[in-house]
Amino acid sequence: MGNRGRRRVWLVVAAMLFVVAALLMFTGQGEEPVMETPRVEFPRRMRAPERERAERRRTHVPAVPMDAGTPEPARPRDPLLAALPRGEGKTAVVIEANALRHSPIGELLLDCLMRDGGKRLDEFRKLSGVDPLQDLDRLVITDEGLLLSGNFGSAKFQELMGERVSMDYGEGARVYEPGDMTVTRPDGTTARGRSEAAVATWNNQLLVMGSSPDEVKAVVDRVEGRGPNEPPAISEGSTYGEMYGVLSVEHLARLLPPDQAALAQRIRDVAQHVELHVDASGDVAMVADVRGKNGEEVTDLGKTLGAALSVARIKAQAEGQKDLAQLLDFARVQPDGASFKLELAVPLDAIQQRLAFCKEERSTAEAAQH
Amino acid sequence: MSPVLGIAGYVLREALSRKFILAFIVGITLVLTVVALSLRIEVVDGALAASRLFGEELRTSIRSVDVALRPVYRAAAFLVFYGGILFGIVACSDFAPSLMSPGRIEHLLALPVQRWQLLTGTFLGVMTLALGGTLYGTTGLVLIFGVKAGYWTAGPFIAGLLACVGFAAVYAVMLTTATLVRSAALCAAAGFVFLVGGVIAGYRQKLMPFFEEGIGRNAFSAVTLVLPRLSALAMAGGDIAASAPLEVRSLGLLLLGVLVFGFGALALGFWRFDGKDY
Numbered sequence: 001m002g003n004r005g006r007r008r009v010w011l012v013v014a015a016m017l018f019v020v021a022a023l024l025m026f027t028g029q030g031e032e033p034v035m036e037t038p039r040v041e042f043p044r045r046m047r048a049p050e051r052e053r054a055e056r057r058r059t060h061v062p063a064v065p066m067d068a069g070t071p072e073p074a075r076p077r078d079p080l081l082a083a084l085p086r087g088e089g090k091t092a093v094v095i096e097a098n099a100l101r102h103s104p105i106g107e108l109l110l111d112c113l114m115r116d117g118g119k120r121l122d123e124f125r126k127l128s129g130v131d132p133l134q135d136l137d138r139l140v141i142t143d144e145g146l147l148l149s150g151n152f153g154s155a156k157f158q159e160l161m162g163e164r165v166s167m168d169y170g171e172g173a174r175v176y177e178p179g180d181m182t183v184t185r186p187d188g189t190t191a192r193g194r195s196e197a198a199v200a201t202w203n204n205q206l207l208v209m210g211s212s213p214d215e216v217k218a219v220v221d222r223v224e225g226r227g228p229n230e231p232p233a234i235s236e237g238s239t240y241g242e243m244y245g246v247l248s249v250e251h252l253a254r255l256l257p258p259d260q261a262a263l264a265q266r267i268r269d270v271a272q273h274v275e276l277h278v279d280a281s282g283d284v285a286m287v288a289d290v291r292g293k294n295g296e297e298v299t300d301l302g303k304t305l306g307a308a309l310s311v312a313r314i315k316a317q318a319e320g321q322k323d324l325a326q327l328l329d330f331a332r333v334q335p336d337g338a339s340f341k342l343e344l345a346v347p348l349d350a351i352q353q354r355l356a357f358c359k360e361e362r363s364t365a366e367a368a369q370h
Numbered sequence: 371m372s373p374v375l376g377i378a379g380y381v382l383r384e385a386l387s388r389k390f391i392l393a394f395i396v397g398i399t400l401v402l403t404v405v406a407l408s409l410r411i412e413v414v415d416g417a418l419a420a421s422r423l424f425g426e427e428l429r430t431s432i433r434s435v436d437v438a439l440r441p442v443y444r445a446a447a448f449l450v451f452y453g454g455i456l457f458g459i460v461a462c463s464d465f466a467p468s469l470m471s472p473g474r475i476e477h478l479l480a481l482p483v484q485r486w487q488l489l490t491g492t493f494l495g496v497m498t499l500a501l502g503g504t505l506y507g508t509t510g511l512v513l514i515f516g517v518k519a520g521y522w523t524a525g526p527f528i529a530g531l532l533a534c535v536g537f538a539a540v541y542a543v544m545l546t547t548a549t550l551v552r553s554a555a556l557c558a559a560a561g562f563v564f565l566v567g568g569v570i571a572g573y574r575q576k577l578m579p580f581f582e583e584g585i586g587r588n589a590f591s592a593v594t595l596v597l598p599r600l601s602a603l604a605m606a607g608g609d610i611a612a613s614a615p616l617e618v619r620s621l622g623l624l625l626l627g628v629l630v631f632g633f634g635a636l637a638l639g640f641w642r643f644d645g646k647d648y
Contacts, residue, residue, distance in 0.1 A: 006644060007641050007644045010486075010637050010638070013637045014634050014637035014638040014640075014641060015634075017630050020634075021627045021628070021631035021634055022596050022631075023627070024623045024624070024626050024630060025595075025598070025599050025624055025627030026595065026627075027619070027623050027627075028619060028620045028622070028624030028625070029599055030619030030620075303414050303419040306417040307432075308415070309433075310416040310417035310433070310434040311415045311416060313416075314416055314434070331433060331434075332432060332433035334431040334432075335431075
């Protein structure tokens with residue numbers, strides 16, 4: 001082949017290679033827009049909507065002065081926060097039921113709740129006069145019992161607890177002692193039962209459940225400004241996330257599995273205060289702020305927790321538990337002197353996959369009803 | 371193939387005789403040594419508990435060591451990719467022009483070596499140099515973090531190999547440019563233009579909407595379709611180094627595409643070199 005012929009071959013080969021390269025790169029990279037890598041937003045501080053929400057909730061002005069010696073008029077405050085236990089070492093966890101209901105995870109949980117096509121929920125609505133999806137705002141779990149806030153104006157408390165001994169208490173509360181209950185079902189039949197819980201209602205806004213009338217009265221006292229002059233377990237500045245609150249160290253230690261008994265004991269020894277925030281507006285992200293007295297011991301505890309999470313992640317990966325490994329991928333401990341922040345997250349996709357069956361069952365049940 | 375290897379060896383000897391290349395090797399060694407001596411990592415049960423650089427405690431969170439090192443490895447992969455290509459452009463820009471300089475080229479052409487073998491040998495020599503440097507740097511990094519943190523991964527190593535493929539495409543263009551003009555500066559400029567073009571080509575989907583529909587967008591689409599998608603390769607390298615899921619559809623095809631582009635550029639160089647009178 002002459003020089004001219006060889007040159008022509010090189011030119012053709014070059015052109016062909018460029019075409020092949022373009023095709024390969026086009027196919028290899030893909031032309032569809034790349035999905036952004038999910039970034040989990042951890043609830044680390046109060047955001048503007050949550051600040052506005054907290055301001056809107058300052059609706060109650062106690063009739064009695066907060067401090068007998070102060071001439072200043074009492075400021076409006078959130079009755080639910082006022083109802084919380086006072087002092088250190090208490091447990092009070094607030095679940096923002098309404099916000100959670102309207103979050104992606106709330107939609108999934110609702111599917112699970114209504115797997116029977118919503119029959120039980122309808123029955124509950126008719127019996128109690130309360131629609132949990134509309135009327136319930138917040139739910140609080142404390143050492144002393146349960147607190148519910150919302151709009152209970154149409155609740156049938158009298159019909160439900162009519163047989164119990166009850167009395168008016170304070171400015172706007174009614175306290176029901178433990179006793180028998182008669183429930184009339186939608187089909188007209190009645191069911192009798194006994195409840196050992198004392199219940200108090202306050203201005204159709206709060207529902208308090210406790211183990212004794214004195215306990216629920218103490219809660220009403222705190223709401224109406226007659227309680228101890230100590231700040232509530234959760235300050236207004238900490239009301240961010242869809243779930244938040246404080247956990248007693250003992251409660252936190254008890255949450256750990258039995259094989260982590262040594263770690264549980266270290267938590268009991270070192271930690272003093274545990275504050276929890278869970279954000280469910282997208283992925284479910286949790287931040288736990290653990291504080292103690294001794295900075296070095298707290299840092300060591302943080303390292304131990306970080307190591308435990310790392311080992312759990314490696315174990316989950318080795319055992320093929322993808323969901324758990326994914327959850328622990330985001331796990332980290334951020335030491336900060338005498339405190340540390342423990343962060344955990346569950347991607348929404350993982351929860352959606354896990355709860356997909358609820359949606360299917362709900363659709364099937366609803367289709368059967370129609 | 372021996373004439374090709376002979377030329378490659380000649381290029382390598384020439385490179386090693388240059389202080390610039392030697393300084394580069396010494397530089398990598400120094401960086402690795404400083405990192406090795408100044409970095410202290412405390413690992414507790416697979417979690418990065420604390421780290422100190424030059425004795426100063428770094429404010430890092432306690433998390434699984436592989437997760438904690440992801441950003442470090444990703445950054446290292448990008449540094450190796452773009453830094454390596456940039457250094458390669460500057461350091462290797464005058465190999466081909468000096469090989470084709472008057473007096474030298476006549477001597478080489480008098481040897482029983484075909485012209486395409488001359489270019490291929492130069493290309494191979496430079497790529498051996500690039501591969502050696504990349505492997506030296508990435509292996510050092512993997513060893514340092516492996517020994518200190520107890521976490522071993524081939525990610526940065528693979529990312530380094532991807533960087534070499536990216537540089538192959540760029541250097542092929544530089545070599546072809548040398549057959550057109552015997553200027554080291556223009557060779558480097560061509561390499562730099564293709565590096566920037568390659569970065570843009572990798573983001574063509576994101577950049578396309580910035581062009582008005584019609585000729586402008588079509589021209590942009592056509593040009594970036596052919597250019598080597600270097601930024602996509604760099605991203606893939608970063609993902610591999612960080613053990614993160616790949617964003618590209620098929621890394622193999624992308625890699626092959628960039629390599630084939632380099633061969634195409636080289637074939638164009640053969641065509642031009644074959645028709646040139648010296």
